[in-house]
Amino acid sequence: MSAEFFNVLPPDDARALLFRHLTAVLPAETIPVPEAIGRVTAVSIHAPHSLPTFRRSTMDGYAVRAADTYGASASLPAFLQVIGELPMGQTATLSLTTGQAALVHTGGMIPETADAVVQVEQTQVISNQLSVSGNPLSVSGDRFSFPFETEVFRAVAVGQNVLQIGEDVRQGAEILPAGHWLRPQDLGGLLALGITEVSVVRRPHIGILATGDEVVPPAQTAVPGQIRDINSYTIGGQVQQAGGVPIYGGIIPDDFTALQTAAAHLLAQTDMLIMSAGSSVSIRDMTVEVIEGLGEPGVLLHGVATRPGKPTIVGVVNGKPVLGLPGNPVSAMIQFDMFGVPAIYRLQGVVNAPRRGQVWAILTQNIASESGREDYVPARLSDGPDGLLATPVFGKSNLIYTLVNADGLIKIPLNKGGLLTGEWVEVRLF
DSSP, X not given: OOSOEEEEEOHHHXXXXXXXXXXXXXXXXXXXXXXXXXXXXXXXXXXXXXXXXXXXXXXXXXXEOGGGGTTOOSSSOEEXXXXXXXXXXXXXXXXXXXXXXXXXXXXXXXXXXXXXXXXXXXXXXXXXXXXXXXXXTOSSSOOOOSSEEEEEOSOOOTTTTXXXXXXXXXXXXXXXXXXXXXXXXXXXXXXXXXXXXXXXXXXXXXXXEEEOTTEEOTTSOOOTTXXXXXXXXXXXXXXXXXXXXXXXXXXXXSOHHHHHHHHHHHHHHSSEEEEESOOXXXXXXXXXXXXXXXXXXXXXXXXXSEESOTTOEEEEETTEEEEEEOSSHHHHHHHIIIIIHHHHHHHTTOSSOOOOOEEEEEEOSOBOOOTXXXXXXXXXXXXXXXXXXXXXXXXXXXXXXHHHTOSEEEEEOTTOOOBOTTOEEEEEEX
């Protein structure tokens, strides 16, 4: 056997050990950009052209030559002749000379002879052939006829209220690196450049096995002595949140041959294998032996310096991560978050993992801990007069509602012997 039982390591060291054996990234596939939320870019993406592709106004107003407004104020306005309107969605063909302006709408193209835009609120029409009063940019009011004169009450600088060509992104610039987790704004950025398909890493397929003679499917009535399988589905939900696809292998009885056969079959079809239960030191513990029999290098570590979830098994078989999780649902979820989720990110080549929600809150009661391990205590958040309050939700790791009734986890650092009421603590949100 390649790893000693309960030769425990701190979580960071245990993850580093696992990652040293995971070097391959899954192959790429091309999909439509609108379907790519939560996927990971397989290659870096560069802008095919600049954005914007033309100079456009950032507000409703008048396209002007900035020099014609210099010195303008409420007491001494500049007078401009408005010679026409710049139509939306069309090339600006008007040409301005000294003392002239053109009506422009937000997002409209401004002509080459203009270099700034005056906000309509800083102007007032003073003459019009049709003697119409009001805002010439109002879509509901009467239309002004051109030319007409307007007063400008505030000077503008060259480039003011104008988006320049390439101000958002320059042609050829890297807009997204390889290994980037795609967010809604990223999809918008790609589509704005006319990029409608994107090369992404294939979603990892994660095999999940539940073990135990006492475990029955959730739809089955559990008689005394039996428990419903929830670990498969809580872990499956975590897999999906991390970008993976859960493949459920069912419930395997406490039989070594049956578990070995099921594990080998499921691992061959997937990119990662998870087995829940059977990870404690006991005469019925077969998970370590099963993992050792699947291939090299096998078990890397049996035991992590955390609570809950100390007996977690970390292994790799032929480049694929294999985890043996405790059967208690709280322990299983927390340890999968510690190791399974980062492994799924690593399989997709994620460079910077999506930021997990974290908040700071005031602890409402003392929490005891033992130095030498990281403790994770479920907590419920509420509003207090001085900020968020974190109230520990104490419960055994085999009670799933310990997490159902919590909003996140308070982390107690490795070498700190507990936390005191009134301390500010970091809460990792679910």
